[in-house]
Amino acid sequence: MEENSHHHGQVIKRYREKMGWTRPQLGEKWTPNEVSWKYIAKIESGEKHITDSSKLREISELLDIPLWEFGLSEYNPFNITDPSQSTHLYSENLEVVTYLVEQTWYLRKVAPMPEVEKSVKRLQDMFKFYQTHAPPPLKLEREYLRLFAQVHRLAAIIDVENQRYPLAIRHFENMLKIGQGIEDPTTIALAFMGLGTEYERMGKQQEAVDYLELARDQTFQTERSVACLVNSYLARAYASNHESQRFLRAIDTAQAIADSLGERFGSAKDFAYYTMSGVLAERSYGYLELGEAQKSLEMRGEITKSIHINENTWLHAWIPLDWARAYFMTGEIEESILETREFYLRAKLLQSPHTFSRAEAMLKAIEQAGYEDVSAVKDFSDEMEDE
Incomplete structure (x- = not known):
């Protein structure tokens, strides 16, 4: 054999030294009383060779050597009772889960809600299997729990879209418990943000502000x-609570961060999948909550352009509701109905009961304000009843 030719002994020596073990120490740990340090020396020098794949798997597990170093697969045909218990294979599984979480958030922006729901259900089924049959190795438990928290977050989003609001709160509470258990600021911040958003939806404005301020405090770490996303929703809560100065500070902070990060940002590291168009939409929403409809309308071109750049189908469907509210506040009822109808048509593509309910609520508000006899209002009301 040539002196510089590659053999498994070189790999074993490299990882043994990486562990800080001597040959006698390795011999004691690797089949005690059967493997001598002299045998290990011959293996490492290439004088002897290990041809038994089961022995290679043993030393791989002992020295934490990736199986590919020996030309082996993570799949062991001689031990298939619980292949998921391999640390390396489990790590690969979590990488796949991370990819699925990212893809599900992408679907949230571009696909009808039933498609998003299917993806979330797949993730839930995977974690149900893991919990029952394949709990993670200790050193992967933190990453496993971070991902499990994100599945709770996605499940909460599905509950909101299906108008199961109490269940959404329960998922965010479970997410918070996980985040606090592993002391992960990102998970804690996003859980507090979710709770704050739901309390704002319920009309409990001060509780919403309290939760979102807790979320903001976590973003210092x-x-x-994540700070951009949380400050956007904190600004929303401040506006709903009629705190105009705090709204401006929070939304200005969010937009300044977004400016520095670019049009799209967020990754599996922080799970803050957000865009500049989202920040701008929260500013528009805040102006409406503060009664400044004209400021919202003045943002229309900027927001429309940003939504197009971000390819955000979900926000593209929702933004006409802002224009409908703004025109309603300025007394331009026919324009308001036109935008409400556009919102309704786009909501049909999302197939979200929550979104439908908002279109119905907008029409009802216009009718209750005394405009039920306006021709455009009557026509749209008849159209909705025919659906």
């Missing part, structure tokens, strides 16, 4: 993308 997170990626800036």
Whole structure:
């Protein structure tokens, strides 16, 4: 054999030294009383060779050597009772789960809600299997729990879209428990944000502000993308609570961060999948909550352009509701109905009961304000009843 030719002994020596073990120490740990340090020396020098794949798997597990170093697969045909218990294979599984979480958030922006729901259900089924049959190795438990928290977050989003609001709160509470258990600021911040958003939806404005301020405090220890997302929703809560100065500070902070990060940001590291168009939409919403409809309308071109750049189908469907509310506030009822109808048509593509309910609520508000006899209002009301 040539002196510089590759053999398994070189790999074993490299990882043994990486562990800080001597040959006698390795011999004691690797089949005690059967493997001598002299045998290990001959293996490492290439004088002897290990041809038994089961022996290679043993030393791989002992020295934490990736199986590919020996030309082996993570799949062991001689031990298939619980292949998921391999640390390396489990790590690969979590990488797949991370990819699925990212893809599900992408679907949330571009696909009808039933498609998103299917993806979330697949993730829930995977974690149900893991919990029952394949709990993670200790050193992967933190990453496993971070991902499990994100599945709770996605499940909460599905509950909101299906108008199961109490269940959404329960998922965010479970997410918070996980985040606090592993002391992960990002998970804690996003859980508090979810709770704050739901309390704002319920009309409990001060509770919403309290939760979102807790979320903001956590972002001092997170990626800036998380701070951008949280400050956007905190601004929303401030506006709903009629705190105009705090609204401006929070939304200005979010937009400044977004400007520095670019049009799109967020990753599996922080799970803050957000865009500049989202920040701008929260500013528009805040202006409406504060009664400044004209400021919202003045943003229309900027927001429309940003939505197009971000390819955000979900926000593209929702934004006409802002224009409908703004025109209603300025007394331009026919324009308001036109935008409400556009919102309704786009909501049909999303197939979200929550979104439908908002279109119905907008029409009802216009009718209750005394405009039920306006021709455009009557026509749209008849159209909705025919659906």
